[in-house]
Amino acid sequence: MAITPGAGTPRSASVKDVAATAGVSLGTVSNVLNRPDRVSRTTRERVERAMADLGFVRNESARSLRTGSTQSLAYVMLDAGNPFFTDVARGIELAAESAGLSLFLCNSDGRSAREGAHLAHLQQQRVQGILITPVDPDDPQLDQLIERGTPVVIVDRTRAGSSFCSVAVDDVLGGRLAVEHLIDAGHKRVAYVGGPESIGQVRDRGEGARQAWAEAGLPPEDLITLSCEAPTVACGRAAGERLVGLPARRRPTAAFCANDLLALGLLQQTISGGRTVPGDLAIVGYDDIEFAAAAAVPLTSVRQPRQDLGRRAAELLLDEVGDPTHEHEQVVFTPELVARASTLGRP
Amino acid sequence: MAITPGAGTPRSASVKDVAATAGVSLGTVSNVLNRPDRVSRTTRERVERAMADLGFVRNESARSLRTGSTQSLAYVMLDAGNPFFTDVARGIELAAESAGLSLFLCNSDGRSAREGAHLAHLQQQRVQGILITPVDPDDPQLDQLIERGTPVVIVDRTRAGSSFCSVAVDDVLGGRLAVEHLIDAGHKRVAYVGGPESIGQVRDRGEGARQAWAEAGLPPEDLITLSCEAPTVACGRAAGERLVGLPARRRPTAAFCANDLLALGLLQQTISGGRTVPGDLAIVGYDDIEFAAAAAVPLTSVRQPRQDLGRRAAELLLDEVGDPTHEHEQVVFTPELVARASTLGRP
């Protein structure tokens, strides 16, 4: 007897309805759902039939209320529009999928307020655990989460005296690699195009750049820092205009960008302004997103193991969820410079 | 009196605990949470104090079990790695945010099985509604969702005799625009590089291409179709190799790709193989993602109003959720060709 949605609200069928239709008790329906082996074949088939007829959909709220746990993880991304983070997310997804959990993606879009709202909501939903690339890894809300029982793994950032697991890439080293590469190519005046200093990745990569610069014995004032509002393609273009505006004797011959979006924007602006890359300006990006190699001039970039980053982070989280003897761990991957046309050629 | 997490499981505090600590009844705590105006200031402050001390986190499962509704929407994306869809997602997010709902992103990655798993899970979670760019818009699971009370809006696809709202772009027209542009430029042999035929967007864009070709009176065999496994950058590169492998008299002078990822891959392979764009091969992409303009040769592409698509879809869903007199609506946006260097120049 199929249900015909009446005039009123088509309230969906519950286990109680299924039990009544199948002529069994409530507990038996639950057994069919959770321990089918404890139910005789004939009863089970009768119950399954009733579920199909009624269009029964298990109510996850009730289930997780009773059991006290959900079957989901969440990843709070810093910027869903940046392919770097979607690649990380894919790594997480693969790990979650093979553990039989579903993954929710949330996008903080670099805004603390949005991040906070997402975290609060996820905590109320009682997700098993949260992976996050935080706007600010020192945000006390993160501590509050673990204090109150939601495991958290920090992705693509680390944190000082940490009570979290984290998976990151050595950004200081990445910055060094980039700038050493430019120094090797003979550049004497370089710009570091970063996003806002509030972003840790931007700070660390800049720090690495300065270290390499200092070690090469070059004067600090010849490493110019350009801060952008956000590490996006549009801001990269804007940075290009600012570079052109500099007096010729101060104008850098190369730029290291805090990520590939900035680098692509800068590249685009430079070329459309009639200048050449790397002739007039060599460019190094960061992340080695898939589009970097397909750019106007294939982009030299610092590669991070994006998908592995995600996979490893998810594994740590799953371990923390499943294993009571879990020890927090800070994994740091090593970046690698991929040299392409945007820096190769006459300097 | 702050709670000290004991040796056992740090079971989080419930309204009951808060009530006990504050010395009020359970209902009062609930009132503080939901109708703070009905509670006297002193009591309210006492309760709030207790909540803070105990680290109380409202249990969303219990709440939504009782009230029968959640505060979330979900968008099931076809491919989170494609910037087109993340732009759509951003549009949705903005609308959801201003309605005070949170948005979960799920990625089907083009796989029916994953899509199905996500949908089942979202249905069990009793999300308010689902936006989806489906692998197959005729999937009966979508009908089953609305039958069982979860509103669904189809994004970037339409469906024949529809009992859904949908927001799409006219893909047949988009295909025509692309191929008419190539015909105008004098091309007599063109390749259509599509993804798998199972993807509706791929079929429709191809259909538009064929229509334009036929109307120009060109022989059908000179519009070659190359099917790829998936509409990705890697497959675009592979398609490039296949094109080179064709005998010279059959080799096309231009390619129209079903999306920008394919086009960027094709572009990259063509250039690294020593041929020029548009000299040896003109290329038109589709979607006009941000990276298209920054490509090796800036890419001519068919632009879709990505963010508006998402925003409008979310608005339709919110209307369906909130307004009982809601009428289903099929919105179709019009695409627009953006001509750039990859087709301009000597044909």
Added chain:
DNA sequence: GACCTCCGATGAAACGATTTAGACACGGAC
């Protein structure tokens, strides 16, 4: 035929919040 086992199914009690009807106290008005 009495007794024991074991399998399958049962029913009630939880989980943590919301909701509603009603209790209680406190003033003010007559």
Added chain:
DNA sequence: GTCCGTGTCTAAATCGTTTCATCGGAGGTC
């Protein structure tokens, strides 16, 4: 002194599921 209204707060029922102690009956053993 009684009555009533108002403003707060309480107690109990409820949402849909899982779990656990229990019960009935079929089959086997002596």
